[in-house]
Amino acid sequence: MTALAVEGLRTEFRIGGAWHPAVKDVSFTLARNETLALVGESGCGKSMTALSIMGLVPAPAGRIAAGRIVLEGREITGLPEAELEKIRGDRVAMIFQEPMTSLNPVMTVGDQVAEPLIRHRGMARKEALKHALGLLEEVKIPSAAARLSEYPHQFSGGMRQRVMIAMALACEPAVLLADEPTTALDVTIQAQVLGLLADLRARHGTSVLFITHNLGVVAQIADRVAVMYAGEIVEEGPVHAIFAEPGHPYTRALFATIPRMDRAGQDLAAIPGRVPALDAMPQGCRFAPRCPLRREGCERDQALVPVGAGHRVRCHVTTGALADA
Numbered sequence: 001m002t003a004l005a006v007e008g009l010r011t012e013f014r015i016g017g018a019w020h021p022a023v024k025d026v027s028f029t030l031a032r033n034e035t036l037a038l039v040g041e042s043g044c045g046k047s048m049t050a051l052s053i054m055g056l057v058p059a060p061a062g063r064i065a066a067g068r069i070v071l072e073g074r075e076i077t078g079l080p081e082a083e084l085e086k087i088r089g090d091r092v093a094m095i096f097q098e099p100m101t102s103l104n105p106v107m108t109v110g111d112q113v114a115e116p117l118i119r120h121r122g123m124a125r126k127e128a129l130k131h132a133l134g135l136l137e138e139v140k141i142p143s144a145a146a147r148l149s150e151y152p153h154q155f156s157g158g159m160r161q162r163v164m165i166a167m168a169l170a171c172e173p174a175v176l177l178a179d180e181p182t183t184a185l186d187v188t189i190q191a192q193v194l195g196l197l198a199d200l201r202a203r204h205g206t207s208v209l210f211i212t213h214n215l216g217v218v219a220q221i222a223d224r225v226a227v228m229y230a231g232e233i234v235e236e237g238p239v240h241a242i243f244a245e246p247g248h249p250y251t252r253a254l255f256a257t258i259p260r261m262d263r264a265g266q267d268l269a270a271i272p273g274r275v276p277a278l279d280a281m282p283q284g285c286r287f288a289p290r291c292p293l294r295r296e297g298c299e300r301d302q303a304l305v306p307v308g309a310g311h312r313v314r315c316h317v318t319t320g321a322l323a324d325a
């Protein structure tokens with residue numbers, strides 16, 4: 001069963017009077033109980049993809065210009081804000097990249113975890129707090145009962161991240177969008193949080209879109225991987241195929257330092273050059289200016305071409321596919 005389908009998503013920002021895509025023709029599906037890792041360098045559009053699904057693209061600078069987002073069979077693109085608020089935190093929830101900016105500093109941790117239950121489940125505060133306690137215990141906050149009445153600043157970074165997870169999972173969403181949920185954590189805490197997410201997924205059948213820079217994390221938790229460059233998915237496939245036979249020069253460059261899954265324990269490799277600005281994108285393949293395999297034909301738009309079971313690559317050089325302009 002498909003929990004989430006994103007079809008032809010285009011999310012744009014207005015720069016100097018013109019609209020430029022930060023997310024361009026992005027499509028993927030997420031089956032129930034499946035984890036898709038979304039990887040790519042900073043500025044590639046990973047967060048904007050997740051925020052688009054949540055209906056949280058910052059307006060008026062940004063907008064969803066095209067595409068469909070289908071959650072549990074229901075199209076949610078363009079729903080009025082009041083309808084989106086009913087879904088957000090209930091059927092789809094997000095763990096944000098910056099825990100401190102998404103927790104309310106003047107609200108107790110207990111009340112924050114209880115809030116989605118009051119809002120979406122219609123629970124009374126007392127009942128919701130009881131439930132919140134259970135959630136904080138589930139994410140292994142020590143002495144959770146005593147800490148319900150504390151504020152976010154009294155929690156360590158790792159504990160705040162757990163609070164975020166507890167909030168996101170409060171209503172047992174069908175889809176969890178986790179935006180770099182472990183980046184700020186030290187390795188031990190990171191492993192604990194990942195274990196926790198795997199646990200929760202196994203128990204609730206949650207589908208997870210997991211955004212990360214860390215390939216060790218990808219190898220550990222993902223079923224499939226989508227590699228994003230400059231707003232586009234350039235490669236998508238089962239995690240084993242992506243590690244064993246990366247097909248796009250960008251994926252190969254990112255994975256350069258860790259050719260094998262059993263050596264995966266590090267961040268994406270640094271590639272010379274940088275992601276172009278939204279208003280200065282090259283024609284055709286956006287990676288071409290940095291690509292060691294660049295040749296004639298790269299200036300044309302590239303199609304995602306199947307290269308194996310569920311494995312698609314957007315590069316005419318490595319796939320041998322002739323791109324249509």
Ligand SMILES: Nc1ncnc2c1ncn2[C@@H]1O[C@H](COP(=O)(O)OP(=O)(O)OP(=O)(O)O)[C@@H](O)[C@H]1O
Pocket residue numbers: 013014022040041042043044045046047048049058061062097277278
């Ligand atoms: N509010 C905004 N106004 C204009 N451009 C924006 C805005 N937010 C993001 N962008 C641009 O959209 C593009 C995608 O940004 P996004 O935050 O999705 O990247 P990301 O892949 O999540 O990067 P990171 O790994 O650093 O979190 C970038 O070029 C960024 O500069």
Ligand SMILES: [Mg+2]
Pocket residue numbers: 046047048097179
């Ligand atoms: Mg981001």
